[in-house]
Amino acid sequence: MATVLVVDDDPIVREVLSSYLLRAGLEVAEAGDGEAALRAFEAGHPDLVVLDLTLPRLDGLEVFRRMRAVRGDLPVVMLTARGEESDRVLGLEVGADDYITKPFSNRELVLRVQSILRRVAVPSTTPPSAGADAAPAASVSEALVDGDLRVDRRRHEVWLGETPLALTVREYDLLVHLMATPGTAHSRRALMTDVWGWDYGDEATVTVHVRRLREKVERDPSQPERITTVWGVGYRWDGAS
Incomplete structure (x- = not known):
């Protein structure tokens, strides 16, 4: 059973979120400030963290940085204030897997959490081309x-x-979708729906994830060869030349 650490300084928010997550079959730990969040993280090794950006004692971004310094693949969903675009973009820029703005639907947050947990991979340090002790290589279709x-x-x-490459869950899903459909132009809205299953949301999410993905897979992110911008449409996978 996966464990979710809910970090928010509002006890009512924590209580309500925890009840929804528990009903979804998840274990839940709680923390009300940044320092308590780090203690709970160290003690409980959660599978995912729901993290408010505005916290007493230690702000959410610093908490995020310290957690990711210990576990680079830790899935994190950030809670941001009342639709402030700067907060949303900042959360994604630093590497959060997802964000949701207050006030939010508790059911939507649970669905986002479940979606990420389903996609979380077990880390590995063995290259796919390693020797006889390595796991068998994936088939061509895989x-x-x-x-x-x-x-x-x-x-x-x-x-x-x-x-x-250390990719967030959202970055990985986006990369696979683009590589599996080379030469096809995708709108940002279509990517949100086809890749992450969102019927609504901020298209800036896609823009930020594409930018971060380019930083990891392009030789020169300022002149991308693999992920091409199709002006007025969205993005297309053209591959490296």
Whole structure:
């Protein structure tokens, strides 16, 4: 059973969120400030953290940075204030897997949490081309390859040459979708629906994730070759030349 750490300085928010998550079959831990969040994180090793940006003692971004310094693949959903775009973009820029704005639907948050937990991969440090002791390579249908970039969908791993790439859940899903549909132009709205299953939301989410993905898979993110911007439409996977 997965454990979710809920971090918010409002006890009512924590209580309501915890009740919904528990009803969804998840274990829940709570923290009301930044320092308590780090203690709960160290003691409980949660599978996912729901983290408010505005916290006493230690703000949410610093809490996020310290948690990710310990566990680089920790899934984090950030809670941001009343639709402030700067807060939403900042949360995604630093690497959060998702965000949701207050006030929010508790059911929507639970669905977002469940979606991320279903996609969480077990980390590995063995390249797919390693020797006899390595797990068998994925079949052609399970592998996506573009030059020195390789996605092993069976093992949920991404490699650039011999270097494993640390992608968030959202970045991984976006990369797989784009690589699996080369030459197809996707609108931001379509990517939100087709990749993450969102019927509504802020299209800036896609823009930020594409920017972060380019920083990891492009030789020169300022002149992308793999993820091309289709002006007035969205994005297309063209592959490395």
